[in-house]
Amino acid sequence: MTSPAPALVFDGVTVRYEVDASPAVDNVTFSLAAGERAALVGLNGSGKTTILLAAVGLVPYEGDIRVCGTPVSRRTAAEVRDRVGFLFNLPDDQLLFPKVIEDVAFGLLRRGFDRTEAYRKAVLALDSLGVGALAEWPLQHLSHGQKQRVALAGAMITDPPLLLLDEPSASLDPPGRRALAGILGRLDAAMLIATHDLDFGRRLCRRLILLEGGKVANDGEDLSTIQRLWEME
Amino acid sequence: MRTSWHEIWGSGRGPAARLAPQTRILAGAAFFAACLMSPALSAPGTVFITATTAVWIYASGLPGRALRSSALLGLAMFLPYFLLVPLMVKGPSVTGPGTGWAGALAVPWGILLHGLAGLLIATATIATLTASDLRGGLLALPFPRVLAAILVQIVHQTFVLLSETNRVAAAMAVRGGSGRWRAAVRMLSSLPRVWLPRILGRADRVAAAMEIRGFAEADLRIFGQRVIRAPDAVVIVLAGAVLAVAATLRLRLL
Known part of the structure; x- marks a missing residue:
């Protein structure tokens, strides 16, 4: 039996936002096995978000990126994005519909699901995140934490094999952070979690990938390296 | 009121x-x-x-x-x-x-x-x-689908931007130590420097989200019509x- 393709592979990836500028991500190499969780940690501006955006083909890059075995390119972008659940740093940015249920069900409707079935699954997804009662609410009436859960429900409703999460714990209170870590911990998908919240990252992931100035400075389970480097800052 | x-x-x-x-x-x-x-x-x-x-x-x-x-x-x-x-x-x-x-x-x-x-x-x-009605109504009329989708998104984002605008105005009132009316005037005069860059950044991120979620390619009639x-x-x-x-x-x- 062949093992499944890694959920995400970065091989010598460099990203420059302008041709002559210094790279935002510099020769980054790592891979994420199916179902594996890793925290991408680093200070602000270290390249975490850029790596997530490159993984779904939203920024041009040099090198090789593969999602579930498919190389990421302009041609394959739609196919790749169908396999990825993406959680933006600010949930307001990705909630595109006026009502909670519509936003969550959109991913299934787009894939041809019947509306009744899609809405039923959306309510189940919201229930699993503890916000099922909000299904019929207008989005503008939700708190930040509630919006974050709705956005997560929308990202995971299609059961994507890879979740890319950008600072999911930002702006959440400690109980909210614990609850979110619990929810994410129960999912089977591979996850790359960009965060500078070491506690949150550690709660979910054994593996920590430390970025500094766009380069991988450390990749492993040893937290002490990261703590030492960050305390030196 | x-x-x-x-x-x-x-x-x-x-x-x-x-x-x-x-x-x-x-x-x-x-x-x-x-x-x-x-x-x-x-x-x-x-x-x-x-x-x-x-x-x-x-x-x-x-x-x-x-x-x-x-x-x-x-x-x-x-x-x-x-x-x-x-x-x-x-x-x-x-x-x-x-x-x-x-x-x-x-x-x-x-x-x-x-x-x-x-x-x-x-x-x-x-x-x-409601915003959902607007989407359903526009898509049921002989109106270009892309325009309808953009119009609906503008209305939806306007709701979000109003909260953002209120936060900017509140921040200006607090940092400038001024009352509501003066804050409103300052808000208006600083639109190009403060509000516009925020909105442009936001538009960029929303566009990225629309691309990732396949919003542009989707036929929004999937939500059903009356x-x-x-x-x-x-x-x-x-x-x-x-x-x-x-x-x-x-x-x-x-």
């Missing part, structure tokens, strides 16, 4: 709210056009504009608070034109049914009546529609009749 823009959407509880969304949009557009087309300077025209506006406001169930706010906004926008009347009496180019004061008053009266009616009809139409029933057909015919009466009144004046 303030009435915010996003509170008006879908706030109407009148009989029109039970019609299909596309009927509400069509009827609102027809009444709006009829009021602008009808002559304001004749008694039948004035009665027609006033009656059409009143009936649509009643049918929409526009809440009293929103009605008062819209009426006050309309008066604030259009009454100042009456300040020009003394200048127009002396001027050589007064057009209208009379001369002197009567002719000069006719111009701002026409602006006030058309402007106020248009504003109230637009507000009443908005009150019959079919036209007998009451909708009656209202569409009535709206057409109102438009025809307005056209007749206009033609009689020519």
Whole structure:
């Protein structure tokens, strides 16, 4: 039996936002096995978000990126994005519909699901995140934490094999952070979690990938390296 | 008491709210056009504009608070034109049914009546529609899908941007140590430097999210549409009749 393709592979990836500028991500190499969780940690501006955006083909890059075995390119972008659940740093940015249920069900409707079935699954997804009662609410009436859960429900409703999460714990209170870590911990998908919240990252992931100035400075389970480097800052 | 823009959407509880969304949009557009087309300077025209506006406001169930706010906004926008009347009496180019004061008053009266009616009809139409209704209605009408999707997204993002704008205004009031009105003035004057860059950044991120979620490629009719029933057909015919009466009144004046 062949093992499944890694959920995400970065091989010598460099990203420059302008041709002559210094790279935002510099020769980054790592891979994420199916179902594996890793925290991408680093200070602000270290390249975490850029790596997530490159993984779904939203920024041009040099090198090789593969999602579930498919190389990421302009041609394959739609196919790749169908396999990825993406959680933006600010949930307001990705909630595109006026009502909670519509936003969550959109991913299934787009894939041809019947509306009744899609809405039923959306309510189940919201229930699993503890916000099922909000299904019929207008989005503008939700708190930040509630919006974050709705956005997560929308990202995971299609059961994507890879979740890319950008600072999911930002702006959440400690109980909210614990609850979110619990929810994410129960999912089977591979996850790359960009965060500078070491506690949150550690709660979910054994593996920590430390970025500094766009380069991988450390990749492993040893937290002490990261703590030492960050305390030196 | 303030009435915010996003509170008006879908706030109407009148009989029109039970019609299909596309009927509400069509009827609102027809009444709006009829009021602008009808002559304001004749008694039948004035009665027609006033009656059409009143009936649509009643049918929409526009809440009293929103009605008062819209009426006050309309008066604030259009009454100042009456300040020009003394200048127009002396001027050589007064057009209208009379001369002197009567002719000069006719111009701002026409602006006030058309402007106020248009504003109230637009507000009443908005009150019959939630953002989901707007999407469903636009997609049911022969309107380019991409334009409909963009329009719906603009309305949706406007709700979010209003909160953002309020936060920027609050931050300016706190950091500038000023009151609400001064903060509002500062807010307006600093729009290009503070608000616009934020909005541009936001537009960039929303565009990225739309791309990742496949929003642009999706046919938004997947959310389902309300079919036209007998009451909708009656209202569409009535709206057409109102438009025809307005056209007749206009033609009689020519």
